[in-house]
Amino acid sequence: xxxxxxxxxxxxxxxxxxxxxxxxxxxxxxxxxxxxxxxxxxxxxxxxxxxxxxxxxxxxxxxxxxxxxxxxxxxxxxxxxxxxxxxxxxxxxxxxxxxxxxxxxxxxxxxxxxxxxxxxxxxxxxxxxxxxxxxxxxxxxxxxxxxxxxxxxxxxxxxxxxxxxxxxxxxxxxxxxxxxxxxxxxxxxxxxxxxxxxxxxxxxxxxxxxxxxxxxxxxxxxxxxxxxxxxxxxxxxxxxxxxxxxxxxxxxxxxxxxxxxxxxxxxxxxxxxxxxxxxxxxxxxxxxxxxxxxxxxxxxxxxxxxxxxxxxxxxxxxxxxxxxxxxxxxxxxxxxxxxxxxxxxxxxxxxxxxxxxxxxxxxxxxxxxxxxxxxxxxxxxxxxxxxxxxxxxxxxxxxxxxxxxxxxxxxxxxxxxxxxxxxxxxxxxxxxxxxxxxxxxxxxxxxxxxxxxxxxxxxxxxxxxxxxxxxxxxxxxxxxxxxxxxxxxxxxxxxxxxxxxxxxxxxxxxxxxxxxxxxxxxxxxxxxxxxxxxxxxxxxxxxxxxxxxxxxxxxxxxxxxxxxxxxxxxxxxxxxxxxxxxxxxxxxxxxxxxxxxxxxxxxxxxxxxxxxxxxxxxxxxxxxxxxxxxxxxxxxxxxxx
Amino acid sequence: xxxxxxxxxxxxxxxxxxxxxxxxxxxxxxxxxxxxxxxxxxxxxxxxxxxxxxxxxxxxxxxxxxxxxxxxxxxxxxxxxxxxxxxxxxxxxxxxxxxxxx
Numbered sequence: 055x056x057x058x059x060x061x062x063x064x065x066x067x068x069x070x071x072x073x074x075x076x077x078x079x080x081x082x083x084x085x086x087x088x089x090x091x092x093x094x095x096x097x098x099x100x101x102x103x104x105x106x107x108x109x110x111x112x113x114x115x116x117x118x119x120x121x122x123x124x125x126x127x128x129x130x131x132x133x134x135x136x137x138x139x140x141x142x143x144x145x146x147x148x149x150x151x152x153x154x155x156x157x158x159x160x161x162x163x164x165x166x167x168x169x170x171x172x173x174x175x176x177x178x179x180x181x182x183x184x185x186x187x188x189x190x191x192x193x194x195x196x197x198x199x200x201x202x203x204x205x206x207x208x209x210x211x212x213x214x215x216x217x218x219x220x221x222x223x224x225x226x227x228x229x230x231x232x233x234x235x236x237x238x239x240x241x242x243x244x245x246x247x248x249x250x251x252x253x254x255x256x257x258x259x260x261x262x263x264x265x266x267x268x269x270x271x272x273x274x275x276x277x278x279x280x281x282x283x284x285x286x287x288x289x290x291x292x293x294x295x296x297x298x299x300x301x302x303x304x305x306x307x308x309x310x311x312x313x314x315x316x317x318x319x320x321x322x323x324x325x326x327x328x329x330x331x332x333x334x335x336x337x338x339x340x341x342x343x344x345x346x347x348x349x350x351x352x353x354x355x356x357x358x359x360x361x362x363x364x365x366x367x368x369x370x371x372x373x374x375x376x377x378x379x380x381x382x383x384x385x386x387x388x389x390x391x392x393x394x395x396x397x398x399x400x401x402x403x404x405x406x407x408x409x410x411x412x413x414x415x416x417x418x419x420x421x422x423x424x425x426x427x428x429x430x431x432x433x434x435x436x437x438x439x440x441x442x443x444x445x446x447x448x449x450x451x452x453x454x455x456x457x458x459x460x461x462x463x464x465x466x467x468x469x470x471x472x473x474x475x476x477x478x479x480x481x482x483x484x485x486x487x488x489x490x491x492x493x494x495x496x497x498x499x500x501x502x503x504x505x506x507x508x509x510x511x512x513x514x515x516x517x518x519x520x521x522x523x524x525x526x527x528x529x530x531x532x533x534x535x536x537x538x539x540x541x542x543x544x545x546x547x548x549x550x551x552x553x554x555x556x557x558x559x560x561x562x563x564x565x566x567x568x569x570x571x572x573x574x575x576x577x578x579x580x581x582x583x584x585x586x587x588x589x590x591x592x593x594x595x596x597x598x599x600x601x602x603x604x605x606x607x608x609x610x611x612x613x614x615x616x617x618x619x620x621x622x623x624x625x626x627x628x629x630x631x632x633x634x635x636x637x638x639x640x641x642x643x644x645x646x647x648x649x650x651x652x653x654x655x656x657x658x659x660x661x662x663x664x665x666x667x668x669x670x671x672x673x674x675x676x677x678x679x680x681x682x683x684x685x686x687x688x689x690x691x692x693x694x695x
Numbered sequence: 696x697x698x699x700x701x702x703x704x705x706x707x708x709x710x711x712x713x714x715x716x717x718x719x720x721x722x723x724x725x726x727x728x729x730x731x732x733x734x735x736x737x738x739x740x741x742x743x744x745x746x747x748x749x750x751x752x753x754x755x756x757x758x759x760x761x762x763x764x765x766x767x768x769x770x771x772x773x774x775x776x777x778x779x780x781x782x783x784x785x786x787x788x789x790x791x792x793x794x795x796x797x
Contacts, residue, residue, distance in 0.1 A: 672793070673792075673794070673795065674789075674790070674793060675789055675792065676717070676718055676719075676721075676789060679717060679718055680718050683714060683718070
C-alpha cells in the first residue's frame with residue numbers, strides 16, 4: 055500500500071484508468087436524474103484520465119517497459135498474472151484512447167444536448183473508456199480478454215442507445231452476436247495456449263514465441279484461433295457487416311467506436327502479441343489475405359452508398375483491413391502508426407458528419423449538399439482535411455502512414471499485395487471525395503431558399519443555446535484537424551519510440567521501410583490518391599458532371615455493392631436454413647417429442663394406474679377403518695400368543 | 696377399587712365405545728366425537744400408568760397435555776373439513792363422501 059502512494063506512475067495508472075468506472079457508477083446510482091451534473095462528472099473523469107495518459111507517456115517516453123503484476127491464479131503449470139504492462143505500444147494507445155474519448159465526450163455535450171437519455175449516455179461512454187483503457191494496459195491475455203468483452207458490452211449499450219428504435223436495437227444485437235462468433239475463437243485460442251504453454255502473460259508469450267520457445271503447430275493453431283477475435287472485433291472479412299449497422303447509435307458513439315475504441319481493439323491486440331503472430335508464417339499469410347479481401351470489399355461498398363455515416367463506416371472497415379495487411383506483412387510499426395493516424399482523422403470525419411447531421415437532420419449527402427452544407431465553414435474545412443488525410447495526400451497524417459504500409463507491402467515477395475494496396479488507395483480517395491464534392495458542389499447549386507430562411511429564423515430563435523452547442527462540437531473537431539495535420543511529421547519520434555521496445559524483445563520479421571525507402575513507391579502512392587480524387591472530380595465536382603458515378607452504367611455491379619456483396623443476405627439465408635431450419639427445428643422436435651412426450655407419458659401412466667387401483671377400494675371410510683382395526687387386533691393377538 | 700386395573704378397564708371400555716362409534720356412525724360429527732373418546736381413553740391410560748408405576752410424576756401428565764393439544768388441533772381441522780364437505784354436498788353423511796374416491 056505504501057508503494058501505491060509513493061510511486062506516481064502506478065498511482066496515475068490506477069487512478070487514470072479507473073476513474074471513468076467510478077464516474078459511471080456514480081452517474082447510474084446517484085445522478086441519473088440530473089443530466090448537468092452527470093455530464094460534468096463524466097467529462098471530468100475522462101479529462102483526468104487523458105491527462106494521466108499523457109503524463110505516463112511523457113514520463114516513460116524513454117524508459118524500458120514497466121510491469122506491475124500480482125499472481126492471480128496458480129495451479130500446477132498454470133500461471134495467470136493480473137496487472138499492468140506499460141510498454142511504448144500500450145502507452146501510445148492509452149494516450150490515443152484517453153484523448154479521443156475526452157474530445158468525443160466534450161463534443162457529446164453539444165450533440166446530445168436535450169436528449170432524454172443524457173445521463174445514461176455519459177455513463178455508458180465512461181464505461182466504454184474505462185474498459186478500453188484497461189484493455190490497453192492489461193498485462194496478461196486473460197485480463198485483456200475480460201476487458202475486451204467489457205468493450206463489446208459497452209458498445210452494445212451505445213449502439214442500441216435509442217433502444218425504442220427497432221433498427222437500433224437490432225443493430226446492437228447484431229454487433230454483439232457477431233463479436234461473440236469471433237470471441238469464441240479467441241477464447242478457444244487462449245485455452246489452447248494455456249494447455250500448451252501454461253502462461254498467458256503478454257511479455258512472456260512474446261518472448262517465448264520470438265525465441266522459438268513454442269512448438270510450431272501449437273503456435274499456428276492458437277494464432278489462427280486468436281485471430282478470429284481480431285476478425286470479429288475489427289470487422290474483418292467474414293464478419294464485417296456489423297460495423298456499418300452500428301451506425302444506428304448516436305454519431306459521437308460512431309466516432310469513438312470507429313477510431314480509438316472497439317474496432318481498434320482488434321488491431322491493437324494483433325500488434326500487442328505481434329511477435330507471437332509473427333512466429334507463425336501460416337497464420338500471417340491467412341491474416342494478410344483476409345485483410346486484403348476486407349479492404350477491397352468494403353471500399354467497393356463505400357462507392358455506392360449515399361449515407362454520410364455509412365461511407366465512413368465502410369472506409370473504417372477498409373482502413374482496418376489495411377492495418378491488418380500491414381501487420382500481417384510484418385510491418386509492426388506501419389500498422390500501429392496507421393492505427394494512430396487513423397484514430398485521429400476518422401474521429402474527425404465522424405464528428406464533422408455529426409455536425410452536418412445535427413444541422414440538417416438527414417444522413418443523405420445529396421440533401422445536405424442541396425440545403426447548403428458548405429455554409430457551415432468550420433466543419434466543411436475540417437471534413438475536407440479529414441478526407442485528404444484519409445486519401446493520403448501529402449502534408450496530412452494519412453499520407454505518412456499509408457506510405458509506411460505500402461513500403462511494407464512492397465517488401466513482400468508477391469507483388470499482388472502491393473497492387474491491391476494501390477487499388478485500395480485509389481478507391482479510398484474516390485469514395486471520400488465523392489462525398490466531399492456532393493456536399494461542396496451539389497447538383498444544380500444550393501437551392502431551397504425557404505428552407506434556409508426557416509433554418510435561419512430557428513437559428514436566431516435559440517441563438518444563445520445554439521452557440522454553446524455549436525462550439526462544444528466545433529472545438530474538438532478543430533483540435534482533431536490540427537492533430538491530423540501535425541501527426542504526420544511525428545513519424546520519426548513515434549517510430550523510434552515503438553521500435554525501441556521491439557528491440558527489447560528480439561523480433562525476426564520486422565523489416566521496416568519507413569516510407570522514404572524508394573522514390574517510385576512514394577510517387578505511386580501519391581498518384582494513386584490523386585488519381586482517385588481526379589476521378590471523383592470528373593464525375594461529381596466539375597461543372598455539368600453527371601453526378602452518378604461510373605458504376606451507375608453497370609446496374610448489376612451497383613446492386614452487388616449496394617447490397618454489401620450479399621453477405622448479409624447470405625448470413626440470413628444460411629441462418630434460416632442451417633440454424634433455424636436444421637439445428638433449431640431439431641431442438642424443437644427434441645423438446646416436443648422427447649421431453650414433452652416423456653413428461654406427458656409419465657403423467658398418463660400415473661393417472662391411468664391410479665384409475666386402475668381405484669377399483670380396489672369402495673371409498674367407504676368406515677370399512678377401511680374396520681379392516682384396520684381388525685388387522686391391528688390380529689397383530690396384537692399374534693404377538694401375545 | 697383404587698388400583699391400576701380399575702383405570703385400565705375403564706379406559707378399555709372408553710376405547711371400545713369410541714371404536715364402536717367411529718365404525719358404526721354415519722354422521723361425521725359423531726365420528727369426530729368418537730375420536731375424542733379414543734384419545735381420552737389413551738389419556739386415561741397415560742395418567743394411570745404414571746400414577747401407579749413410574750416414580751417421576753410429570754411424564755405422563757405432560758404427554759396427556761400434549762394429547763389434549765393434539766385433540767384440539769384435530770378437532771379444528773376435522774370440523775373445517777366437515778364444513779367444507781357440507782358446503783359441497785349439503786350433508787354430513789359419510790356415505791356421501793364416497794364420491795371423493797375419484
